[in-house]
Amino acid sequence: MVRPETPKGVVLVLMPIGRDAATVAKLIERAGLRPVVCNTLQEVIENLEWVIEVVVVAEEALYGNNARVLEDWVGRQPPWSDQPFVVLTNRNEGGKFAAFRRELVIRLRNVGFLERPLQAITLQATVLSAERARRRQYQTRAYLEAQRGASAELERLVAERTADLERANSQLREEIAGRERAQAALLQAQKIEALGQLVGGVAHDFNNLLMAVIGNLDLLSKKLGEDARLHRLLDGAMEGARRGATLTQRLLAFARKQELKAQATDVRSLVEDMIGLIDRSVGPMVRIELHAEDNMPVVDVDPNQLEMALLNLAVNARDAMITGGVLTIGLSEQIVDIDDQLGVQPGRYVVLSVRDTGEGMDAQTLARAVEPFFSTKGVGKGTGLGLSMVFGLAQQSGGALRLESTPSSGTTARLWLPVASETSPPSGRAPNIVTQASAPAKILFVDDDLLIAGSTVDLLEDLGHQVIEAHSAIEALRLLESGLAADLLITDHAMPGMTGIELAREVRRQYPRLPILLATGFAELEGSEVVDVARLAKPYTQAQLATEIAHLLPNGRDGF
Ligand SMILES: Nc1ncnc2c1ncn2[C@@H]1O[C@H](COP(=O)(O)OP(=O)(O)OP(=O)(O)O)[C@@H](O)[C@H]1O
Ligand SMILES: [Mg+2]
Missing domain, CATH: 3.40.50.2300 (Response regulator)
Known part of the structure; x- marks a missing residue:
């Protein structure tokens, strides 16, 4: 059998009758090719599985049904292959032979006929030209295989790139969603900030006007004499002005423009001191629970304002639980690290949480809850300044306010307060200064x-x-x-x-x-x-x- 990697072109020779095979083989060898003499058609077909350039076959070896076997092989060739056959004919001009040869052309496809007796040069030239044609076919095969390999590689690369793109895409989608969330939060913060500016300016002017009203009413009351009716009128005006002043204080608180007297404050004892007041404010239908960690650090906050904030949150909880429920006040220490989304500086905080089991808020209400004057409580029932005040206090104290709520299951407000640094002023309320008249100055x-x-x-x-x-x-x-x-x-x-x-x-x-x-x-x-x-x-x-x-x-x- 022929080795596949033969450098010289292999030519199969099948001439079973006589000694022609040896002569032909010698001529082929002289032409620089490598003849392999086969004795049967079966042997030719077995050898055709290897790299074969040309098959030289004597016509008589194909007579009868013999060509059929070859025809099957020819039919199974891959698309790039068109095996050349050189058929050595006998000078036999009868019509029967002509028909036989036409038949051969159909069966074997790539057939050349050489009539015997052969001339050496004719045989060699024909076989060499067939060999060159066959080599080109092998080149085509190599080219096709390379192309197939390249396209497989291309497909693999495309699949890889597609997976990469898919990954990048989903990362991008995540980033876009994150950016959208951040943008919404920023927008909300900007809205609140703009509102704060507006409200702060208006409240400042109102405060000044109230200053004049209260001052003049104060003086007027002294000059009024004994008329009780006039005093009632004046008291009414004074009460109105005072309420106005309280309102502007809450507005200033929201706008983070109130005078804070921040000091190191023990929130736990502040809360404990207020439980009685909160209890009275929320009424008998609401049970109060206090969960406070031990050894809470002191925080840097204005204690009076914090009391006000806690009361605002408690009253909101009560209003959300008209048929009763549980109000849980919690105190815990939390560390905020850089990655935290809270918007506060990294550091230690005490978190005061006020949780109710009330009606909760839908997303729209929750989004607007801290806006000043936003209230769902109806005219005369809520000013919509409670949470604004708490928000402002948190911000101005270097903390944060976070609200979480689920409709019909309840709301949790969390107030983040920075732990006091060592330089914070000591706790204890400013002593009440006894009013005393000073000498004229x-x-x-x-x-x-x-x-x-x-x-x-x-x-x-x-x-x-x-x-x-x-x-x-x-x-x-x-x-x-x-x-x-x-x-x-x-x-x-x-x-x-x-x-x-x-x-x-x-x-x-x-x-x-x-x-x-x-x-x-x-x-x-x-x-x-x-x-x-x-x-x-x-x-x-x-x-x-x-x-x-x-x-x-x-x-x-x-x-x-
Ligand atoms: N705990 C809560 N449960 C359900 N909804 C709440 C809660 N806290 C606040 N809200 C909603 O947020 C709105 C704004 O609250 P905020 O405290 O600022 O104003 P208010 O309570 O309506 O009025 P004010 O506190 O000035 O008397 C409320 O009207 C209510 O719709
Ligand atoms: Mg309120």
């Missing part, structure tokens, strides 16, 4: 708002003080420079040009012994600006004003 009063200035001057004069008015910081400094011997400086903060803080700083430098009282409508005091001076939150009553002055001028002063 000379007071330099600075406010750019004529309405407020007028009413405060009246209040001060009514307390027996002598008041010198200035309408700007510059004017006040000029008065001091010109030798005004004041006992006390009372100044507004938000003024065009030089602010109250800047004035206080300058006065401190030049007249260190002159006491200063800073009246502020809101905490617009940036950290770097803070000067350690007494503060008075607007709107103030005459009594509050008197208390602060008494505190600053305990024994009366004779100027400095």
